[in-house]
Amino acid sequence: MSYKIKFKLNGKEIETAVEGNTLLLDFLREQLHVTGVKYACGIGECGACTVLIDGKPALSCLTLAVEVDGKEVKTVEGVDNIFSQKLVDEAGVQCGYCTPGFVMLFEYLPKYSPNLNMSEEDLKKYFSGNVCRCTGYVNIIKAAKLSLEELKNKSKPND
Secondary structure, eight states, X not given: OEEEEEEEETTEEEEEEXXXXXXXXXXXXXXXXXXXXXXXXXXXXXXXXXXXXXXXXXXXXXXXXGGGTTSEEEOGGGOOOHHHHHHHHTTOOSSOSSHHHHHHHHHHHHHHSTTOXXXXXXXXXXXXXXXXXXXXXXXXXXXXXXXHHHHHHHXXXXX
């Protein structure tokens, strides 16, 4: 059965029809050609398909497309955060398959921890739902720490 849905995708209004059993991941990739969202495990274990729905992280491989009706969806294509560049600068990217999930979680991090005070252990726990088979996480966590420091410095009032 087909349903009409209307939602915002990376700030752009989308109105279309979708089958009721279509996963958001498949809908984004196959119908809307938003390929930054990655299919990896298909069972919500790896985080590669993470998107933000109404500002909160969600696994698009476990979300039906009809569930985003009336909501706002943000994918890696709609994100411009400091962490993306720090991942490159600190060699936190190898194959890049997991990168969109990490970037999306970092996008949410200031809401998760508004004071931006997270230790290395806190960051490891925070990112624990994202699997990276290439890097060993060291440079990903380093990029996150550097990004947090830069965000904190930007949020300090000028003296």
